Amino acid sequence: MFLKFLFFVALFAVCETQSQIGNPKVFIRQVQRKAELLTRIPFDNLTNSVNHVKHVRDHLIKNYDEILDSVSVNQQCRKDLRDISSSNFSLNFKFWDSYAVPGTGFALFHTTFAGQPEECVNIKLDSSPVQSSFPDSGPFLVTFKVHTGLQLSLGTCMPLSCSNSQVARVFKYALHELGVNTEWVVADGREKFEATGAFITAVVVFGIILLLITVATTSNMLSKLNEIYKNGIQKDAGYNREFSVQLDDDRRNEQTVNQDEPIVNLDPVSSFLSLADRFLKCFDFYANFTKILTIPTKSSPGQQFPVLNGIRVLSLGWVMIGHTILVQTFMSDNFLYVYERGKNLLFQTIMNGTPSVDSFFVMSGLLVMYGSLKTMETLPNPTFGNPKFWIMFYVHRLIRLWPTILLTILFVVGIFPQLAPVFYSTFYQNELNTSLVGLCSGTKWMPTAFFFNNLDNPSQSCINWTWYVANDVQFFIISPLFIVAARMNKLWGYLSIGAVIAVNTLLVLKASGVNRAPPGDGGGAFVNPDIVNDFDFTTSWATERLYFSPYCRFQTYGIGLILGLALYQRDQIKSFFDRTPVVPRVAMIWGLWAFGFLCGIICVYGCYPYANGGHMGVWAAAFYNATFRVLWGIFLSILILLCNLGYGGVINDILSANFWIPFARVNYTTYIIHLMLLQMYAMTLEQDFHFTTLNYTLTASGLLMCLNCLGLVCSCIIEAPFIQLEKLILVGKMR
Template sequence: MESKDYVERKFNADAGFVIAVLVFGAILLLCLIATLRGALLKLSGILSNMTNDYRASQLGNDFNLQEQIDKEPTGNIRKKDSLPVRMLMCFDFYANITKILSIPNSASVDQLSVLNGMRVMSLGWVIICHLILVQLGVMDNTVYAIERSSNMLFQTLANAFASVDTFFVMSGCLVMLGTLRALDKFKDSGSPNGSFKFWVMFYLHRLIRLWPALLLTILFVAGIYPNLAPLFYSPFFQNDLPTASLAYLCKGTRWMSTGFFYNNWINNPDYACVGWSWYISNDVQFYIISPIFIVLARTSWIASVGATGICILVNTIIVLLASGLEDVPPSDNGLPIIALALQDSALFDDQSSWYIKTYFSFYCRFQAYGVGLILGLAIYEKEKIARILNRFVYSARLSLISFVWFIGFVAGIVNIYGCYFWANGYPMGAWAVAFYNSTMRLLWGIFISVIVLMSSMGYGGLIDKILGARFWIPFARVNYTTYVIHFVLLELYVQTIETVVHFTTIEYTLIACGMLMCINCVSIVVSCIIEAPFIQLEKVLLGGKK
């Protein structure tokens, strides 16, 4: 298959482009000024210390060197500076990248370091899956690539969408655990469930955390991205087609469903502005209702677990009925069974409506988040759990822990490879398929919860050492930025190639490794310019999340 002829595209400086240039130009200017000022402060500090060393050698005990050093700034944001200056220094690029790349010598168990590796590996799983999805449109052997989906290796790749539930579990866990620990400070006050200010900050902090990277990505996609086309020879660059252009989907008021976190409720979230951000919308909606379960946990952990369990059960029943009555295939999103769907187009058509209804919906995605809430409560009460375990003799305790690990791994394997036999031509009954569809996310949530809980209690072993390794930390810190921008970079890659792609396993593997490294490195830079400054601004203006 030959590539298309080159199509000349003209530069279009519309209002969106002008606004984007002004906004990004202002941010880069702030970064430049703040970085230069930070460098001058460090230089003056070095010169001052050199002078102090000389004076100390001349004056001996009459000069207090430590007292003089204590007067020097310990960071780029100094309390003695005015508020505008402290706000400016939030954009110090060197200070921000130093913080992101710094690796602590050790981490306490309470920090759940296992989540660092889990974050990076899960998002990497998403990226390599999205890579093949964007490549499908420019392949010259698409049928061959789709036929490969029936083998075991491809089933692992195709079920990368289970990693979305990993993030839901982690999110629910951290919200429950972090908030319960924060509310412990109110135990001796007249409001043990937190003050009004506490809950205002609970929501405000979330918006400050999510909005900068998301909204600026939307601005880049709508304003800058279309004007990258004239820079490349590629015939694949699309900037004005409704179903093929990232920019078109963010024009006008289309961006609002993403910016205000409801793009998972529109007719087809696949065609929403920055459509991959449907996860963020679901997460925000879960976050909004999470105080119900948190406050219940303060009163009675049984009530909290019971309420969460009821919501999980309702979620399960909805998916069970929708899947069984519509006779849909056994799949989270259709990708793990596309090899069989290739021979049966009607199957793919039937799957599409179910995919839209249950893959993105708030009421069909609570299972993993609910498991995460229960996990967070379990970690909060892990000392009680440890005391119960210690009542058993060593052999019985070891058997119980081994059994929990076994259950967790079985749950994970069933989730990932539940479609394998069906995709290779072995039939399943409609309600057997429905049962799988309605429990697969719950099973994955159990798998992830077992890893996190066992690691937090000291029973993680080799898995804890791998996932909790310190080299994951810098990439875990920019995980949110990586998620928000990764698909833009993948689209930019596939729309700027000048010839079609010929799929082979080796070539795909090499490209995937390169894209993973490239995207993570770009994310560190972008986070230093966008995400980190706004996190610092929150601390300067509001004192951070209390």
């Protein structure tokens, strides 16, 4: 029964691939939601469909003329297809040999077959007269869903004169002739380049940014070289010390002579040139890169909580490791192996990785509360602030977030479709409405750009992994209510935040219980086959609301606000510890550490017994759903508080180490671009990934380092220039 369950679940595992990767839980829910329906499909029907599909290539070879007479395609496509069928054996063989033929591995969830795309592209390698007349061909991925529910993706080779829709019609007709009734057929191919409006806009915008960066960086480097030359320390120039000193004397004499010349007032021009120079410096790649790598002193502004640097980088690493295993799962030819590994304690850490996002909610709430309270101390009205402060409170946030998100969306809709020639894998499916490009087409990008893509069908939103940013912005919008309450009275601040957390927790508890939602968003519990019968995956609460909605995710942000208020009163807390006798103080500190780690362990591994065959009732799962994020927030808050008070020991030394700082500074940009880059990496794979623990470990480690480094570079290009522009325009100073 267990293997039968796995096999039937596998048949939908490839469904809606790109739309699910933004969040691991969405993919898991989609698979689980189909499982019960699939168990009612006769096994014979499935095997018959697979056997028929295996013969589609042979059917095309033998019946091309008949198929072309029955399908509507353009004249050039029709001519090219006939030329291929009548070409010499060598070329004809290469063409058909590149086609994918469904093979073994269905029991391991292998439902995508790439074929040999390079063989298709390289048919015309030599320049012989016969071969030069062979039509230009390229790989197409044909994805179709048969009436039994089975979805397959096959790599094919077709003339580039044929459009995606025409290739789909050819295969739909061929499958119908074989007796395979399809619900839909979609083809994704290497269509000819088309300069769309989105592409032109993207080229212009990115071209202007790169031009500014090039000019600014070149100007800065030439200026530095000029300074080196003036100071006489450029050793390779061949100047000796006497000549250098004499040259300096000559320059001073020239300056003395020039002092007697009349001075012309060029203030307007000088002001404009000065402003233009400062504007250009905002895009100086070298200066921005150096600033990111600079290690600040402990007394520098923004270094009150160095422990956050390590938490940021490790939490994002946790996110990226989880997304890497998802991408590899979609591309693997042995999904069953990945499924079985999910019972392992180490893999449970990855499968239950959603608290990694809550780490950022805690840190965001902490910094918003602490930073605002500190800034308001200096205002004429420290309790309520003033209009200018609150306007800049929101403006700064938008300037911080918008450039990276908007430019990423522009890249997806403008540049990404034109990269088709380098995407060979079965993961490349731009024609699907649920593809990365399809979800950002038209006006679908607007909810993401304006930070409300977490409210309505978030799993189908543009770059849907930015649902976290939308939540964070919405929490940020209401945070002044708690900040002002805390300025008026500290107790009011604690009580108001605590009340909202309590309401949020009760809402999650009731919604989970009433809707029979799976524990921990179904993450680590997914590997228990009884989960389909024990819990319900058909409600919007179970599939999206509990995970994406702000009214279900405020808990850890609220804990961060409380922590920020507590750290604002750090001196009182530190004084309390100092006044406590040594033995009770040590017991208190060790007790806090033990309690914190216990909360963290329960949060991450609470589903481990159930994943390995244990039992969990509906309301027990509801209680876990209502509390496991709170437990993670408590663990993280205790860790940050004790490290800041000086009781962190080796944990504080590791998390506060300087080597985290550069990657922590570019954390936001890395998060926004990482999943897009992971998908691009997957799309370049010609063959499916064979998953093993060692393969995954090596690949994930390499990708983790590459993504952080690319995030650093992209931050210098996208994020850092606009941060500097904000300082120039709003603050009136640079660096």
